[in-house]
Amino acid sequence: MDNDIYLHKLDIRIFMFGVVYRCFSAATGESFACKSIDKHALSEDTTNRECLKKEPKILQLLSGCPSIVRLYRFYEDDDSLHMVTDLCNGGNMFDRMSSGTSFSEDIKPDNILFDSQGRLKLADFGSADWFGVSEDGTMRGVLGTPYYVAPEVLMGGEYNEKVDVWSAGVILYIMLAGAPPFYGDSPVEIFESVLRGSLRFPLTIFRSVSSEAKDLLRKMICRDVLRQFSADQVLRNPWIINVREAQVNG
Incomplete structure (x- = not known):
């Protein structure tokens, strides 16, 4: 070097x-x-x-x-x-989620530390790809981590950018619940649970989570791709807007 x-x-x-x-x-x-x-x-x-x-x-x-x-x-x-x-020496979100910690709906940058200044950073783009690599704007290939991968990816066919909305929805679910929506004792069992796509909100875990947050999760983690939210729809959702306003107002 x-x-x-x-x-x-x-x-x-x-x-x-x-x-x-x-x-x-x-x-x-x-x-x-x-x-x-x-x-x-x-x-x-x-x-x-x-x-x-x-x-x-x-x-x-x-x-x-x-x-x-x-x-x-x-x-x-x-x-x-x-x-x-960048050196991100403040730990990562997975460590906090895997410890069973859940976060309130008012998630602020200083709640989740990554670098030494507390700034959240996204990393590891090895399995990323350009959207629209094919003529019809779809992608192929089975890549992903069991808990977060979308069912369209597992089925081996073509899919679009909404698979990332599914994964983001799973991360949001885990942040609010401290547990994944789909689980099993092995990767195969987790994949089977993902393919079933039965989204539940156990009362003991989601008692303090708002109906607006749960509604957004249903629209992000949705098996029907036509009904599933796009990234733009997620960003314009009232729950996301309210969280942003709470961050700005302190």
């Missing part, structure tokens, strides 16, 4: 195909994260190899968005791919 970026052996996180290091700039002393991906481990895995090639391109396109992890440098050598990004 360039001479002005140095790896720091603290805060190392290992993932399937490599390691994430804390690194710093020799010029400014500012800390960053360096995601180093082992190219040899990817040599036999065509799907993940293509995903990791797309990730820096998508991050570059999204550069400047305050809620997206910023890509500062991208390097490649004989053994590895290296991506230098």
